Amino acid sequence: MIHREVLIQRKIGECEEKIQELHKKFPRLKEIADEVSRLSYELISAGILKKNSFKTANIDKEVKLLLREKELILKANSIPINIYEPEWNCPKCEDRGFITPGVLCECYTKEKLDNIFRKSGICGNMETKKFANFEVALYRDAKAMQEKVRRCREFARKVVDQEKQNNLFFTGAVGRGKTHLSLAIANEVLKQGGTVIYKRIDDLLDIIREYKFNREENPEKKGSQLEYLKKVDLLIIDDLGAENITPFAQNQLRILIEDRNNFDKAWIINSNLNFNELQDFYGQRVTDRIIEKADIFAFESEMSIRELLKKRELESKNK
Ligand SMILES: [Zn+2]
Numbered sequence: 007m008i009h010r011e012v013l014i015q016r017k018i019g020e021c022e023e024k025i026q027e028l029h030k031k032f033p034r035l036k037e038i039a040d041e042v043s044r045l046s047y048e049l050i051s052a053g054i055l056k057k058n059s060f061k062t063a064n065i066d067k068e069v070k071l072l073l074r075e076k077e078l079i080l081k082a083n084s085i086p087i088n089i090y091e092p093e094w095n096c097p098k099c100e101d102r103g104f105i106t107p108g109v110l111c112e113c114y115t116k117e118k119l120d121n122i123f124r125k126s127g128i129c130g131n132m133e134t135k136k137f138a139n140f141e142v143a144l145y146r147d148a149k150a151m152q153e154k155v156r157r158c159r160e161f162a163r164k165v166v167d168q169e170k171q172n173n174l175f176f177t178g179a180v181g182r183g184k185t186h187l188s189l190a191i192a193n194e195v196l197k198q199g200g201t202v203i204y205k206r207i208d209d210l211l212d213i214i215r216e217y218k219f220n221r222e223e224n225p226e227k228k229g230s231q232l233e234y235l236k237k238v239d240l241l242i243i244d245d246l247g248a249e250n251i252t253p254f255a256q257n258q259l260r261i262l263i264e265d266r267n268n269f270d271k272a273w274i275i276n277s278n279l280n281f282n283e284l285q286d287f288y289g290q291r292v293t294d295r296i297i298e299k300a301d302i303f304a305f306e307s308e309m310s311i312r313e314l315l316k317k318r319e320l321e322s323k324n325k
Contacts, residue, residue, distance in 0.1 A: 014101050021092035028089060038076045045069050119199060125234070126202040127209075128192055135189035144183075144314050146306055154303050158187055162194040165240050165272045173267075174274045175296060177281065178305030181312040184276040188242050191274065200239040207259075208249040210235070214258045236265050240272045247279035251287050259288070263295045275300075 029036035049065045080087055094100050099111035137159060145151040164171045176184040192202045205213075217232045235241060241262075249255060266273050275296065277284065285293045 010101060010103050013095075017092040017094060017101065021090075025090060028085070032079060032083070035076060035079060038072050042069055042072050045072075119196075122199075122201050123196055126192065126196060127204045128189065128196070128202065132189050132204070133193060135186045136193060137190045140183065140186055140190055155187070157301070157303075158191050159194070161272070162191045162198075165191075165195050166198040166200045168239070170270050171272070173272055173300040175300045175302045176274065176276045176305060177279065177284075177302060180278060182305035184305050185244060188244070188274045188276055192240065192242055195240050202240045202242065203235060203238045204242045204244065206244045206248075207246045207255075210243060210262075211249060211255055211258060214262075215254070235262065236269075236271070238271070240274070241266060242274045242276070244276045246275050246277040247283070247287060256288055256292055260292045260295050263292070267295065267299050280304075 025039075029039070045065050045068055049062060049069070052062050052065070077087065079085075080089070092100070096111060096113040099105055099113060101113075102111070103114040103117075104110050137155060140155060142148050142151045142155060158174070161171065161174060174188075176188060178184055189204070192204055195202050213231055213235065243259075246259075263273065265271075279287060281293075281302065284296070
């Protein structure tokens with residue numbers, strides 16, 4: 007996050023330097039500025055002391071004349087009138103982040119959104135995985151796949167609207183499009199302003215392990231990371247089954263899924279394991295927590311999508 011106070015002070019400092027330069031070059035402008043500020047002060051005191059309105063009207067007139075002269079000097083030298091203003095990143099809120107107290111500026115909302123994207127773990131190439139470039143035609147049963155894509159779009163919408171729904175368990179061999187489709191959901195949720203965390207299971211377990219076993223150093227940051235795993239609108243766990251499955255992993259996965267199920271927080275799990283293997287590796291308790299609130303999507307195609315795409319690329323080159 008930008009430290010807005012620091013930014014504002016810096017912009018004001020830069021502006022003051024710019025005005026000093028200008029006044030060096032055009033001493034009359036400095037005289038005018040000094041005179042206007044002296045008169046303004048007089049005007050305020052007169053107002054406080056409730057002096058006669060004839061005097062205040064005269065001061066007012068004098069100020070207007072000076073400002074007019076300033077305007078003419080600027081114009082004659084092709085200097086923009088806003089030279090006296092700091093160069094705000096967002097002129098709308100002058101970089102404060104709000105328009106009036108309680109009314110946030112859109113630059114603040116955008117900054118927050120950028121921050122959510124950074125925290126999501128989705129970066130680079132992952133941002134290009136969309137529903138629009140998911141190729142249903144590559145699947146053996148394209149129609150069934152089309153229906154799954156429809157359900158995934160609906161899933162994303164319900165996450166954003168915070169509607170209750172079943173979670174998703176994607177199973178299938180490597181390169182079958184599980185990751186693409188879960189990223190398409192994630193990107194859609196992020197675009198709509200929802201929060202997402204996308205982590206491979208081993209990275210996720212590392213975060214939990216760090217918190218449990220190295221709590222002393224920087225406990226606040228680690229605690230908040232763990233809290234965020236529980237609270238984020240959508241948690242996507244990629245590559246379940248590829249990690250070293252230990253009692254610690256089993257237990258932590260169960261707790262995390264249980265917590266999220268209890269608070270109706272959405273999750274997606276991608277796994278190369280089929281359902282029986284999941285039971286064998288993770289045991290009944292974990293499997294129960296997963297299936298109790300999830301739809302299972304099997305990703306099947308004659309060969310892997312990656313291989314198909316590569317084959318197609320080669321064919322087009324050979325033509
Ligand atoms: Zn703004």
